[in-house]
Amino acid sequence: MAKTESHSPSKLLTTEEAMALTKKPEVINVLKNKHGWWVIFTTQFQDEVTLRYLQGERPSEIFRSHNLGPEVLGYKRIERCVYRWVNHPSKSRVKRWQTEHRLYETLNKNQTNTGKKENNDE
Numbered sequence: 001m002a003k004t005e006s007h008s009p010s011k012l013l014t015t016e017e018a019m020a021l022t023k024k025p026e027v028i029n030v031l032k033n034k035h036g037w038w039v040i041f042t043t044q045f046q047d048e049v050t051l052r053y054l055q056g057e058r059p060s061e062i063f064r065s066h067n068l069g070p071e072v073l074g075y076k077r078i079e080r081c082v083y084r085w086v087n088h089p090s091k092s093r094v095k096r097w098q099t100e101h102r103l104y105e106t107l108n109k110n111q112t113n114t115g116k117k118e119n120n121d122e
Contacts, residue, residue: 011074013037026066039073041081047093050085 013021018030018037026045031038045066052062059082060070070078089097 010076026068043090043092046085046090049082050093053082053086
């Protein structure tokens, strides 16, 4: 009978796995602390993950598309990263969201005003 590989929700990285992560373009640094390894991702990667998550993609699939799936990082680390990035965004992400929101509001307002003019012309 074949043994199925199970993945723990909270994966403890080995030293070799942590060092391999430092070679990934999405990773800035990997630091060792008393609880294990702390993976620091690039802002660009955080922004992409956040955007894709808010568009409805599953976190594990987003990370897998970068070869950083739960098999590599563990489900819990991915879940916590996404939660933190969505609920406590970086200043650059907040600034971009504000700009996009203002643009959306302006476009929406212009479409509403155009619609009113067309209705008055009838």
